[in-house]
Amino acid sequence: MKLKLKIWRQKNCKEKGKFVQYAVDNVDPEMSMLECLDVLNESLIERDEEPVAFEHDCREGICGSCGFMINGVAHGPERATTVCQLTMRHFKDGDELAIEPWRSVAFPLVKDLVVDRSAFDHIIEAGGYISVSTGNAQDGNTLLIGKDIADKAMDAAACIGCGACVAACPNASAALFTGAKIAHLGALPQGKPERDRRALSMVSQMNMEAFGNCTNIGECTGVCPKEIPLEAIATMNRDYLLASCKKREDIATDISPVIELTAKG
Amino acid sequence: MTLDARIPSGPIEQAWDKARFDMKLVNPANKRKHNLIVVGSGLAGASASASLGELGYNVKCFCFQDSPRRAHSIAAQGGINAAKNYPNDGESIYRLFYDTVKGGDFRAREANIYRLAEISNHIIDQCVAQGVPFAREYGGTLTNRSFGGAQVSRTFYARGQTGQQLLLGAYQALERQVHAGTVTMIPRTEMLDLIVIDGQARGIVARNLVTGKFTVHIADAVVLATGGYGNVYYLSTNAKGSNATAIWRAYKRGALFANPCFTQIHPTCIPVSGEYQSKLTLMSESLRNDGRIWVPKTKGDKRPPNEIPEDERDYYLERRYPSFGNLVPRDVASRNAKAVCDEGRGVGKTGLGVYLDFSEAIARLGEKTIRERYGNLFDMYQRITDEDPYKAPMRIYPAIHYTMGGLWVDYQLQSTIPGLFVLGEANFSDHGANRLGASALMQGLSDGYFIIPYTVGNYLATNKFAKVGESHAEAQSAVTIAQQKIDKLLSIKGKRTVDSFHRELGKILWDYCGMARTAEGLEKAIGEIRALRDEYWHNVTVPGSGDDLNQSLEKAGRVADFFELAELMCIDARDRNESCGGHFREEHQTPEGEAQRDDEHYSYVAAWGYRGRDAAPELTKEPLEFQYVHPSQRSYK
Ligand SMILES: Cc1cc2nc3c(=O)[nH]c(=O)nc-3n(C[C@H](O)[C@H](O)[C@H](O)COP(=O)(O)OP(=O)(O)OC[C@H]3O[C@@H](n4cnc5c(N)ncnc54)[C@H](O)[C@@H]3O)c2cc1C
Ligand code: SF4
Ligand code: FES
Numbered sequence: 001m002k003l004k005l006k007i008w009r010q011k012n013c014k015e016k017g018k019f020v021q022y023a024v025d026n027v028d029p030e031m032s033m034l035e036c037l038d039v040l041n042e043s044l045i046e047r048d049e050e051p052v053a054f055e056h057d058c059r060e061g062i063c064g065s066c067g068f069m070i071n072g073v074a075h076g077p078e079r080a081t082t083v084c085q086l087t088m089r090h091f092k093d094g095d096e097l098a099i100e101p102w103r104s105v106a107f108p109l110v111k112d113l114v115v116d117r118s119a120f121d122h123i124i125e126a127g128g129y130i131s132v133s134t135g136n137a138q139d140g141n142t143l144l145i146g147k148d149i150a151d152k153a154m155d156a157a158a159c160i161g162c163g164a165c166v167a168a169c170p171n172a173s174a175a176l177f178t179g180a181k182i183a184h185l186g187a188l189p190q191g192k193p194e195r196d197r198r199a200l201s202m203v204s205q206m207n208m209e210a211f212g213n214c215t216n217i218g219e220c221t222g223v224c225p226k227e228i229p230l231e232a233i234a235t236m237n238r239d240y241l242l243a244s245c246k247k248r249e250d251i252a253t254d255i256s257p258v259i260e261l262t263a264k265g
Numbered sequence: 266m267t268l269d270a271r272i273p274s275g276p277i278e279q280a281w282d283k284a285r286f287d288m289k290l291v292n293p294a295n296k297r298k299h300n301l302i303v304v305g306s307g308l309a310g311a312s313a314s315a316s317l318g319e320l321g322y323n324v325k326c327f328c329f330q331d332s333p334r335r336a337h338s339i340a341a342q343g344g345i346n347a348a349k350n351y352p353n354d355g356e357s358i359y360r361l362f363y364d365t366v367k368g369g370d371f372r373a374r375e376a377n378i379y380r381l382a383e384i385s386n387h388i389i390d391q392c393v394a395q396g397v398p399f400a401r402e403y404g405g406t407l408t409n410r411s412f413g414g415a416q417v418s419r420t421f422y423a424r425g426q427t428g429q430q431l432l433l434g435a436y437q438a439l440e441r442q443v444h445a446g447t448v449t450m451i452p453r454t455e456m457l458d459l460i461v462i463d464g465q466a467r468g469i470v471a472r473n474l475v476t477g478k479f480t481v482h483i484a485d486a487v488v489l490a491t492g493g494y495g496n497v498y499y500l501s502t503n504a505k506g507s508n509a510t511a512i513w514r515a516y517k518r519g520a521l522f523a524n525p526c527f528t529q530i531h532p533t534c535i536p537v538s539g540e541y542q543s544k545l546t547l548m549s550e551s552l553r554n555d556g557r558i559w560v561p562k563t564k565g566d567k568r569p570p571n572e573i574p575e576d577e578r579d580y581y582l583e584r585r586y587p588s589f590g591n592l593v594p595r596d597v598a599s600r601n602a603k604a605v606c607d608e609g610r611g612v613g614k615t616g617l618g619v620y621l622d623f624s625e626a627i628a629r630l631g632e633k634t635i636r637e638r639y640g641n642l643f644d645m646y647q648r649i650t651d652e653d654p655y656k657a658p659m660r661i662y663p664a665i666h667y668t669m670g671g672l673w674v675d676y677q678l679q680s681t682i683p684g685l686f687v688l689g690e691a692n693f694s695d696h697g698a699n700r701l702g703a704s705a706l707m708q709g710l711s712d713g714y715f716i717i718p719y720t721v722g723n724y725l726a727t728n729k730f731a732k733v734g735e736s737h738a739e740a741q742s743a744v745t746i747a748q749q750k751i752d753k754l755l756s757i758k759g760k761r762t763v764d765s766f767h768r769e770l771g772k773i774l775w776d777y778c779g780m781a782r783t784a785e786g787l788e789k790a791i792g793e794i795r796a797l798r799d800e801y802w803h804n805v806t807v808p809g810s811g812d813d814l815n816q817s818l819e820k821a822g823r824v825a826d827f828f829e830l831a832e833l834m835c836i837d838a839r840d841r842n843e844s845c846g847g848h849f850r851e852e853h854q855t856p857e858g859e860a861q862r863d864d865e866h867y868s869y870v871a872a873w874g875y876r877g878r879d880a881a882p883e884l885t886k887e888p889l890e891f892q893y894v895h896p897s898q899r900s901y902k
Binding site: 048051110134138146160 | 312315316319331332333334335339349351387389391392393394395396398399400401402403405406407423424426429430433436437438440441443444450452475504505538539541542543544546648649651714715718758760762764765806808809813814816817
């Protein structure tokens with residue numbers, strides 16, 4: 001089949017970008033969206049033009065490298081699917097697809113469809129872990145964890161850090177990503193001792209990065225390839241509020257709340 | 266050259282304790298004065314960086330992705346082994362050791378494997394403490410399953426995302442050290458050369474992939490944890506970025522490369538669908554527990570599978586291996602699939618595929634049970650192929666999956682260059698000629714969390730380090746060489762894309778150095794690889810410049826190294842006149858068509874040394890001795 005691709009081209013963050021139209025005539029319904037871009041890129045290189053830069057690695061929906069907007073939807077039209085897993089059979093001959101990078105001040109553009117998501121690493125760095133150095137562990141079965149709790153932790157831990165939630169959010173909030181890690185670690189007994197500190201430090205880091213505030217719109221979970229539920233954000237807010245109320249002196253408390261409590265439901 | 270593996274003397278059960286006791290320690294106050302480099306942030310690199318940081322060393326960790334969390338380890342699905350014996354089914358450290366030696370077809374070092382089995386239990390404990398959400402029973406204990414034909418249930422898992430959860434655990438431990446200021450993370454940066462000064466590894470040359478700038482990083486020791494080289498075949502189950510550049514450049518600086526031809530082909534992958542195919546997707550091996558593998562009895566039978574009557578189907582694994590049936594090891598299953606396709610009985614539009622059929626299991630157990638066991642895999646299959654495996658059999662075909670070969674290391678994980686340590690899939694150490702399922706994750710974490718923190722310390726405590734600056738002549742000359750290579754690739758401006766060369770190279774290797782090899786075929790492959798390599802350096806085209814993000818240029822450098830590595834793989838395969846594990850030489854098979862080892866002549870590690878661009882590499886042998894597990898012919902009949 002034939003497709004028209006309108007792709008955002010931008011050499012780097014300093015220069016201006018624009019949409020450029022390309023026709024791809026030999027699209028096989030079985031290829032993935034990224035393979036379709038590969039085919040386009042091969043033809044561009046043969047014409048000595050620069051190929052479209054896009055991020056990818058595993059091509060199995062697990063590394064979180066890939067991601068861009070297709071006709072305004074993060075990761076395209078299929079539910080729970082990253083662009084590397086999106087096959088072209090979901091489009092029709094003659095379709096026109098507008099492809100552009102995640103748009104968020106917190107994710108500065110690097111080139112074409114590639115953005116810088118290191119703000120996510122900073123949030124984890126601030127406290128997205130359990131502080132246990134190598135060699136300090138007791139036997140894995142010493143603390144029993146019910147299957148329901150383990151499953152709940154796993155649901156939240158499934159986040160791949162792709163950034164679609166931020167891209168889809170009208171406020172460009174990172175609440176779903178941050179909430180997913182807080183919910184994962186907080187659900188487990190091993191994560192309990194640092195629960196207050198973790199919520200305060202991760203949320204304050206999130207606020208220091210250029211993300212917007214969460215107003216509970218819910219676009220994020222709709223595009224999330226791992227279907228992280230909105231509940232993760234509720235857990236984050238709860239942990240954060242509880243920790244703030246405790247006013248523990250060993251934890252910095254000069255942090256503003258993430259959520260506007262008057263926001264629409 | 267002779268190779269000293271530095272295996273501790275005495276009983277194998279005490280070897281690691283003894284080695285640790287004999288190691289010299291670095292005074293806590295001196296640790297922060299030592300700069301260390303870790304290249305790679307997969308399971309091996311992230312766990313090493315975190316653990317070294319916790320000890321107080323000053324660590325720089327590099328990866329080429331935008332974040333350390335994206336390393337290829339993230340994609341591992343099935344699980345991680347440990348000798349916990351929670352199910353009370355006869356597991357022990359000794360059994361895990363025994364199975365791994367045998368599974369590797371007696372081509373790995375006993376002492377290393379014993380240590381791996383010993384450490385396996387600590388890994389599970391460490392990961393649980395970090396919050397890795399392993400599968401649990403209702404009563405709250407950890408769940409195990411059997412994997413890869415093992416007769417005990419020793420595999421721990423987190424849904425179908427075990428690698429992801431283990432890596433996130435290691436990544437979080439790494440970020441904790443970044444926060445603590447002991448580790449500096451340097452992403453989107455590629456190591457392009459190793460700096461060796463006065464015989465010691467003293468640093469690396471790296472290129473920032475966004476700005477194109479070269480930097481020199483000096484340290485007292487360099488740890489490579491850069492993963493496997495399966496992508497030399499172009500199509501593999503590895504992530505697209507996985508490459509051999511770091512270990513290859515270290516090889517050219519004097520590190521020996523061991524058993525390059527030992528590669529693993531996984532039997533259950535989704536078949537290639539077209540020319541545009543960019544990678545292959547693995548379907549977990551656990552599917553073989555309930556699926557039956559078959560092809561039509563007659564050649565070229567193009568009927569849909571449901572219309573082929575039972576007596577016209579050939580369940581060839583069940584027929585040939587009545588006792589193991591569909592559960593034969595990976596190498597045996599893969600070779601048999603190739604054989605039936607070569608006979609013209611393959612299925613699907615390319616004829617390169619066999620059926621994996623669940624209809625019998627669904628009839629016996631009900632669709633619900635099958636959905637519970639394999640639901641996510643069936644969904645993945647359907648997403649890719651648009652076919653419903655609950656209704657029609659899956660089509661599968663073998664694909665390159667893992668490389669057992671890698672840089673040679675001794676018991677301390679040090680290469681032949683003092684101060685250069687190699688961890689994870691990048692080294693050759695523990696899997697011999699065939700790796701068992703769920704043991705790569707175990708090895709990566711064992712190397713990173715529990716071995717390197719000791720052995721690097723010993724190296725630092727027993728060596729002296731001259732003051733070296735970034736402007737040292739060796740460092741600057743390495744930068745010049747790396748720069749020249751980039752400039753050269755940009756200046757060729759030929760007619761063919763990097764991918765078109767890579768695809769062609771992969772095809773040569775797959776045909777002649779893949780599932781079945783012959784001396785004649787390998788000879789031919791070497792000639793074809795050289796010719797293609799020459800064409801590459803005259804006719805490749807790399808658009809853009811070297812001073813911004815240029816993904817074609819990144820690939821071009823990696824493919825240039827793959828050409829050279831491919832040749833070494835063929836040389837090694839040609840030299841090893843026996844069949845063992847994943848290395849199947851058609852000349853060496855039993856009358857029944859099984860792999861025939863030659864222990865008398867080939868019970869050694871083949872370690873190759875670089876001697877210059879056009880000179881033949883030099884072979885050094887490390888003899889293997891088996892004091893505990895006695896070599897026997899594997900039989901799965
Ligand atoms: C699809 C799939 C499923 C698997 N499932 C299992 C399983 O269930 N159980 C199991 O035990 N094993 C499994 N394996 C094997 C296992 O995943 C790998 O062997 C293991 O994860 C390798 O880890 P590593 O740390 O050695 O390297 P990797 O995870 O590959 O990490 C390599 C790191 O090195 C960096 N790097 C590479 N080159 C450079 C360079 N030149 N400069 C800078 N950085 C560089 C990369 O950025 C990356 O951070 C699977 C493999 C595949 C392909
Ligand atoms: S929460 Fe979902 S959308 Fe957001 S980064 Fe994680 S996986 Fe991506
Ligand atoms: S490339 Fe890894 S998630 Fe898409």
